[in-house]
Amino acid sequence: MLFCISMTVLKLEDVEIGEPCEGEIRVRNKAIGINFIDVYFRRGFYKASSMPFVPGMEAVGEVIALGPGLIGRKIWDVVAYVLDPMGSYAEEQILPAEKVVPVPPSIDPTIATPVLLKGMTAQILLRGCFKVN
Numbered sequence: 085m086l087f088c089i090s091m092t093v094l095k096l097e098d099v100e101i102g103e104p105c106e107g108e109i110r111v112r113n114k115a116i117g118i119n120f121i122d123v124y125f126r127r128g129f130y131k132a133s134s135m136p137f138v139p140g141m142e143a144v145g146e147v148i149a150l151g152p153g154l155i156g157r158k159i160w161d162v163v164a165y166v167l168d169p170m171g172s173y174a175e176e177q178i179l180p181a182e183k184v185v186p187v188p189p190s191i192d193p194t195i196a197t198p199v200l201l202k203g204m205t206a207q208i209l210l211r212g213c214f215k216v217n
Contacts, residue, residue, distance in 0.1 A: 094126065094139075101178055103149060109157055109181045110149035111165075115193035116172040117142035117201060125170075132170070140172030142201050144193035154181055162187040166200040 104110045122139045124130045132139075147161045157163070163184035171177050187196045210216045 099174075101174070101176060104151035104154075104178050106151045106153060107181055108151040108178050109147050109154065109163075109184065110176060110178050111143070111145035111163060111184070112148050112176050113143045113145040113172060113174065114162070115144045115197040116140050117166075117197050119201065122173075138171040138174050140174070141168075141170055142166040142197055143172035143177070144187055144197045145177070148176070151181070157181055157184075162189065162193065162196075164196050164200055166204065 101110070117140070119141060121130070121141060125132055125137070125139055142165065144162065144164045147157055147159055147163060150157060150159065164187050165172075165179055165184045168183065169177075169179065185200070187193065
């Protein structure tokens with residue numbers, strides 16, 4: 085189940101996403117971020133790579149399937165990702181394993197989800213826009 089946008093209408097649909105290929109994992113999202121950039125995509129200020137598309141750019145979830153030969157990840161690992169690929173409004177996603185980072189069990193998914201994007205924003209502001217010593 086996922087939220088899919090066709091034009092500017094947000095609609096709930098059942099879609100089969102298949103199994104992960106080599107280098108990929110399938111993740112069941114536990115918490116997602118909802119950001120203003122999602123509104124920009126819905127309003128057409130930013131163009132999605134295809135239509136309809138699934139919005140959402142950050143999530144924490146548990147690994148439920150591994151692509152063939154994948155090492156370094158296990159079923160039930162909790163992982164986070166941000167920015168690419170879009171699609172965190174889905175219940176489950178296929179993600180490149182190299183794009184996710186582990187989330188320690190001591191950190192709740194609702195706390196871990198916004199950390200990556202907000203941390204990247206802080207890094208850019210403190211190191212790129214204005215050098216803080």
